[in-house]
Amino acid sequence: MGVIILVTIGVDVMRRHWSNHSRLLRILFVVFLVAMPICRTVIRNRVWLSRDTLARSGLQALPNNAKMHYNYANLLAAKGQTKRAVQHYKTAVSLWPSYISAHNNLAHYMTNKTQALAHLTEVIRLQPCHANAYTNIADIYHRLLRFAIDCEKTNPAPHLSLATIHQELGELTSAQLHYDKALQLAPRQADVYYNVGLFFEKQDPFNLPSLRALARVHRKAGQNLEAEICFAKILEIRSDHATLDMVGTFYYNIGNAYKATNFxxxxxxxxxxxxxxxxxxxxxxxxxxxxxxxxxxxxxxxxxxxxxxxxxxxxxxxxxxxxxxxxxxxxxxxxxxxxxxxxxxxxxxxxxxxxxxxxxxxxxxxxxxxxxxxxxxxxxxxxxxxxx
Known part of the structure; x- marks a missing residue:
């Protein structure tokens, strides 16, 4: 609006001073009016050539706008330039501390997991039902579990946790691989057998290996009543020579000679x-x-x-x-x-x-x-x- 007013005033001044050339002035004024939007369009077309040029143009025009930094960070992240993206996400957060999306995306691309968890915690504080924040927290812990395996390859605990995660996600093949690895690392650890037994039992309540595993765990833990229930289920499924002999051995171990000899x-x-x-x-x-x-x-x-x-x-x-x-x-x-x-x-x-x-x-x-x-x-x- 200001430009239009100035142009109008300027044309009026020129008309007064150059009254003998009024026709020329009108022609120049018309040319100017036509040329101005054309030049502006050409310049803006260069900005709209790509997402990158548009984002940079907005950032140059509004350097203190949090959304401009956020949009440019999203662009950099999509191009794989995560380090630069993190810097612009941080700027967006500093300009707008309650910017939920910036906190969430910043946490996703940060290499420092402690700081990432802090940003995700802030997201949940600001919006308790933010699904992406919970997803990113789960992803961080998942990556930490894999890092734990690399740090201590003989520890079965990370494998058990990863197996449980894959099981909950329905990725049964991956879950069984981690359960097998945990069994390989800790063949005499009761909670490993317990988790493996529960895994197979959920897949098939009448799965004999799972019931045997559960029975062993209960027996080792001194939970003879629970073990006896498992053996009763096993006998319902199969009461062959090997099973009867196994159940008899169980009763002999707990001192019940009468039942042992019967089996x-x-x-x-x-x-x-x-x-x-x-x-x-x-x-x-x-x-x-x-x-x-x-x-x-x-x-x-x-x-x-x-x-x-x-x-x-x-x-x-x-x-x-x-x-x-x-x-x-x-x-x-x-x-x-x-x-x-x-x-x-x-x-x-x-x-x-x-x-x-x-x-x-x-x-x-x-x-x-x-x-x-x-x-x-x-x-x-x-x-x-x-x-x-």
Whole structure:
């Protein structure tokens, strides 16, 4: 408006002084009016050639405008110039401290995660339901977990956390990879098995590996009732010889000889084998021998090897007593000894055709050591048991 007024006044002054050239003045005035917007359009067209030139033009025109710095920072970030973008985001925040979008984007591109979290916290303070801020916080912690893995490659904790994140996102393949890595790093850590068990259980409530993993964790944690519930579910799904034998071993470990022998008996009925009877009888004879000669290192060594085979807990079962079906209080040793003898005799009656081959059986080796018939060497049993 001011320019138009000045031009009008100038033309009037010129007309008065150059009254003899009024026609020329009118022509020049018309040319000027036409040329002005044309020149302005040409200049502005150069500014609008690209996003970059437009943003820089706005920044030059309004250097103290927070939005101009924010828009230019977005442009730089899109071009991959994150360092320059961070500087303009910081300027925008300094000019407008409550600029939520600038705080959020600045945090996203900052390399200092502590400062980034501070900006995101400010965003949430200003707008508690800002979804992008929460997303960026999660992304920061995700990257920190990966950094933790690089810092300490033998620590299973970051793998467990990443596995949980991938699981919640539905990325099951990635989740299982991290769970497998955690198991590899900590094969004897209870919470690792617990998380893996929960993972498989969520995928399939009747998944046998997950139920076995949960049962092991509960057993190691001393949560026998929870472990018993898991074993009950396992038996509902599969009650074959191996499962019955595993459940029997669990009850033997917690000192419940009556239930243990019942499950061992059922396992033997499904798959008649001398091995169960021999191993139980060997355990019984080792106990008796150790009571007579507690100082014998060979007996202790071989007895421990046999317990390790079945993953039995000697400290637990030595002091426990069990009430049998007829109400008689008896030791675990007595129950196992009687049951082992009964099954052992029965197996010989049913398998007389194999009597000439008994000396080659792994069970016979165990029994022979139990009776002190073999030389000083640790047992080498080929049957591998799954520990509950």
């Amino acid at each position: 061992f008996r059922e396992a033997y009925a499904l798959e008649p084998t001398e091995e169960i009877a021999v191993h139980l009888k060997a355990i019984h004879h080792y106990r008796s021998a150790i009571r007579l000669k507690p100082e014998d290192d060979l007996l202790q060594k071989n007895y421990k090897a046999l317990l390790d085979l079945y993953h039995l807990d000697n400290a637990t079962i030595l002091d426990n007593r069990e009430i049998t079906a007829n109400g008689t209080a008896t030791t675990v040793d007595d129950v196992v000894g009687r049951e082992a003898s009964r099954v052992y005799v029965l197996s010989h009656k049913n398998d007389t055709d194999r009597s000439n081959r008994n000396s080659d059986l792994p069970g016979s080796v165990a029994l022979g050591q139990g009776l002190g018939m073999l030389p000083d060497r640790q047992m080498s049993l080929t049957v591998e048991k799954e520990s509950p």
